Amino acid sequence: MAEVATRIAYGLELARIGDSYPDIVVLDADISKSTNTFHFTKKFPQRSFNFGIAEQNMTAAAAGLATMGKIPLVNTYAVFASMRACEQVRTFICYPNLNVKIVVSHGGLAVGSDGPTHQGTEDLGVMRCMPNLTIVSPADGPATRKLLPQIIEHVGPVYFRLGRNPTPIVYDHSEEFTLGKAKLVREGKDVTLVSTGIMVSECLKAVEMLAQRSISVRLIDIHTIKPIDRDAIVAAAEETGAIVTAEDHNIIGGLGSAVTEVVCETKPVPVERIGLRDVFGESGEPMALFDKYSMSARYIAEAAQRAISRKENLR
Amino acid sequence: MEVELQIADLEQIALQIRRDILKMIYAAGTGHPGASLSAVEIVTALYFREMRIDPANPCMPERDRFILSKGHACPVMYAALARRGYYPVDTIMTLRKINCPLQGHPDMKKTCGVDMTAGSLGNGLSIGVGMALGARLNDWDSRIYVLMGDGELQEGLIWEAAMSAAHFKLSNLVGIVDWNGLQLDGRIEDVMNLNPLSAKWQDFGWHVQEIDGHSLPQILSAFERAKEVTDRPSVILAHTVKGKGVSFMENQVDWHGKTPSFDEMKRAMLELGEDWNG
Numbered sequence: 001m002a003e004v005a006t007r008i009a010y011g012l013e014l015a016r017i018g019d020s021y022p023d024i025v026v027l028d029a030d031i032s033k034s035t036n037t038f039h040f041t042k043k044f045p046q047r048s049f050n051f052g053i054a055e056q057n058m059t060a061a062a063a064g065l066a067t068m069g070k071i072p073l074v075n076t077y078a079v080f081a082s083m084r085a086c087e088q089v090r091t092f093i094c095y096p097n098l099n100v101k102i103v104v105s106h107g108g109l110a111v112g113s114d115g116p117t118h119q120g121t122e123d124l125g126v127m128r129c130m131p132n133l134t135i136v137s138p139a140d141g142p143a144t145r146k147l148l149p150q151i152i153e154h155v156g157p158v159y160f161r162l163g164r165n166p167t168p169i170v171y172d173h174s175e176e177f178t179l180g181k182a183k184l185v186r187e188g189k190d191v192t193l194v195s196t197g198i199m200v201s202e203c204l205k206a207v208e209m210l211a212q213r214s215i216s217v218r219l220i221d222i223h224t225i226k227p228i229d230r231d232a233i234v235a236a237a238e239e240t241g242a243i244v245t246a247e248d249h250n251i252i253g254g255l256g257s258a259v260t261e262v263v264c265e266t267k268p269v270p271v272e273r274i275g276l277r278d279v280f281g282e283s284g285e286p287m288a289l290f291d292k293y294s295m296s297a298r299y300i301a302e303a304a305q306r307a308i309s310r311k312e313n314l315r
Numbered sequence: 316m317e318v319e320l321q322i323a324d325l326e327q328i329a330l331q332i333r334r335d336i337l338k339m340i341y342a343a344g345t346g347h348p349g350a351s352l353s354a355v356e357i358v359t360a361l362y363f364r365e366m367r368i369d370p371a372n373p374c375m376p377e378r379d380r381f382i383l384s385k386g387h388a389c390p391v392m393y394a395a396l397a398r399r400g401y402y403p404v405d406t407i408m409t410l411r412k413i414n415c416p417l418q419g420h421p422d423m424k425k426t427c428g429v430d431m432t433a434g435s436l437g438n439g440l441s442i443g444v445g446m447a448l449g450a451r452l453n454d455w456d457s458r459i460y461v462l463m464g465d466g467e468l469q470e471g472l473i474w475e476a477a478m479s480a481a482h483f484k485l486s487n488l489v490g491i492v493d494w495n496g497l498q499l500d501g502r503i504e505d506v507m508n509l510n511p512l513s514a515k516w517q518d519f520g521w522h523v524q525e526i527d528g529h530s531l532p533q534i535l536s537a538f539e540r541a542k543e544v545t546d547r548p549s550v551i552l553a554h555t556v557k558g559k560g561v562s563f564m565e566n567q568v569d570w571h572g573k574t575p576s577f578d579e580m581k582r583a584m585l586e587l588g589e590d591w592n593g
Contacts, residue, residue, distance in 0.1 A: 025448075025449075025452065046452070047452070049448060049483070051475075051479055052478075052479070052482075054475040054478075054479065056441070056472050056475060057441045057444070057472060057475035057476050057479055059441075060438050060441030060442050060444075060445065060472070060476075061441050061442065061444045061445030061448065061476075061479070062445060063431075063442050063445060064431070064441070064442040064443060064444060064445020064446035064447075064448070064449060065445040065446070065448060065449045065452075066445075067380075067423075067430065067431065067442075067445075067446060067449070068376075068445075068446055068449025068450060068452070068453060068455075069376065069449070069453065070449050070452065070453075072445070087435060087438075088438065088441075091432065091434070091435050091438070092431075092432060092435075092438060092442060095422075095432055096422075096423050096424055096431075096432045097424065
């Protein structure tokens with residue numbers, strides 16, 4: 001599979017469409033080379049502000065800019081946006097429901113070698129508690145490019161979670177996405193894998209492994225984690241009777257929690273969750289980390305078989 | 316305002332706002348009288364003379380903005396907005412009540428005329444930086460006023476904001492420090508000393524003025540001088556008295572967040588020229 005980091009896809013696309021959105025203002029905190037907003041800032045210097053290493057100030061200033069009719073894009077890493085600037089996001093962006101886009105790189109364990117200080121593995125849990133906030137986590141470069149204009153056009157705060165390292169391409173460039181609507185990646189009947197971000201590509205590998213064992217797997221990509229597509233999850237529960245969630249995040253608070261909440265409230269079926277099991281990660285190559293922390297494709301496939309067994313035991 | 320109000324008129328309005336503050340806090344049974352009373356002249360000068368605003372068109376894009384960074388002092392802003400005609404004066408008696416617009420701390424989506432939600436200390440100046448950048452990008456000549464408490468200057472974010480405002484040369488941004496010297500746990504210099512405060516702002520690249528924050532002429536002329544500064548932001552360090560106008564509340568840290576009893580209320584209102592009987 002070809003690969004591209006979603007942060008790179010974002011940076012290039014943002015600069016490309018910058019002319020179409022004259023109200024966009026890009027805010028950085030000294031890591032524009034890493035978040036890839038430097039493409040935009042080079043092209044549109046008048047609409048770019050570097051706040052230095054001061055994420056709280058940048059985030060609160062974004063709230064002020066939004067009240068003046070601008071569409072600020074705050075750019076930093078997941079750990080800093082969700083924790084260092086958490087209160088600014090909550091009290092001054094989400095509470096007044098201001099039109100600020102929080103774009104983060106370095107979501108998840110897939111950050112790799114920088115280690116836990118830079119691996120955003122709790123951010124979805126933190127952000128999911130925020131009323132008014134839409135949370136989007138694209139699976140690959142094409143999804144990032146297609147979803148970016150939608151988050152800009154959506155009126156209200158958005159948290160857009162991207163990744164540091166190259167992510168396998170899942171989607172053809174012609175694929176279309178709708179904010180808030182789960183994307184059906186593979187149709188199947190025995191179990192549903194529900195995933196988001198880089199883990200969608202791991203799930204695709206798991207689908208192939210399971211196919212060899214004659215297990216028919218549905219795979220849905222929850223690119224919009226909040227508001228979550230309840231209909232797609234209920235349909236998966238009703239039609240396949242077993243669910244595995246897979247996310248590059250703590251299993252507490254993120255996609256696994258969100259899906260489980262919907263399943264428990266609507267159509268209880270066995271659910272297995274793949275993700276960090278309430279621990280911090282460590283430095284290492286992303287794929288080696290996914291193996292060590294039981295998140296790679298073979299663990300997803302094993303979880304699928306467990307979920308199917310539990311389903312059958314219920315009968 | 317069609318006719319520019321004179322100092323004597325503004326002083327009368329300030330007196331009225333002081334009475335309103337006490338009445339609304341008494342009715343609510345909760346609130347922050349000390350911090351509200353210390354900012355009365357500053358807020359009066361802004362809403363009744365300085366700011367380009369229109370109560371009939373509260374969302375006018377090119378208006379001036381006011382951020383009450385010390386959000387717990389919102390009774391003073393709520394009273395000023397009411398007296399300026401943003402909503403009926405009796406609305407203030409619903410302060411902090413359920414299903415009512417006047418939240419315990421300012422909410423820009425619930426209260427007409429409030430430019431920014433506030434209450435968590437130390438954030439207002441950063442938001443002002445964003446507004447000042449936005450005004451500049453839009454080519455509006457709006458001026459952005461941020462009223463800070465002295466205690467909240469202990470928050471690190473204030474100084475991130477101060478650094479960035481000077482860096483971006485935001486001459487349309489005016490900070491005002493309600494320098495009453497007290498915070499919840501005691502005297503500022505005992506809890507966490509801020510001095511030398513003027514030098515701090517100067518070193519951060521701001522134009523600094525020090526004034527008597529209860530003198531309307533000094534406040535108004537400080538706003539005028541700030542307009543002459545075109546290459547950096549301005550801060551006005553306003554020496555004030557917490558609880559100003561009510562003798563037994565003045566400089567008393569206990570009156571930070573206390574509600575007067577009936578008898579205290581009667582005495583306070585008498586000092587403010589009203590024979591109040593509940």
